Amino acid sequence: MAIIRCPKCAKSISDKHKQCPHCESNIAELNDEQVLQLQREQRIKKKQMFINHSFLALILFLGGFFCLYFLQPQEETLQWYAYTAAIGIGCIWYLVNRIILVTLKKKK
Template identity: 45%
Template sequence: MARISCPACSKPISDKHKVCPHCDTALAGLDEHERAKLANRRFVQRKQALLNQSFVALIIFLGGFLYLYSREPAAESLEQMTTYGAIATGFVWYIINRIRIILLKKS
């Protein structure tokens, strides 16, 4: 009994399983082409999720800048600190997601 990765969810399972206990994907009778298709679908879904998160982070980042320069909140007010927080959060989140996308492409 060997441990393999499920082609659909990438979780470790036994090679004796006919159905993945994690994602309920039928594994019995899958040839190599179908396994590759499932793995590719998983890759595309992960990449799309990271791209969506990057887009949301970019919106938060740009929204903070837009609010900061259009409303010009008072110095050291809660409004200004919230705006700076949104800018910093959006920027860091965007950079982290871009790094995760690069690492996903390399794997």
């Protein structure tokens, strides 16, 4: 008995299952081409999720930067800390997402 990934939901299941207990997908009826197609779709969904996250991170970074630049709050105030935190979190979040996307691209 081996643990495999469901081609539809990508959760771990036993290779003895004929139907995925998570997504109720009938695994026994799938041929190799259908399994590859489902895996491609999962990979595309995962990439799209990280692309969306990187856009959100970029918006957070730019929002913090523009607020800090145009509103010019006094240093050491709550607003100043919030804007600099938004810049830092957005930058790190963006970089992490981009690194993940590059590694996903190399796994092809």
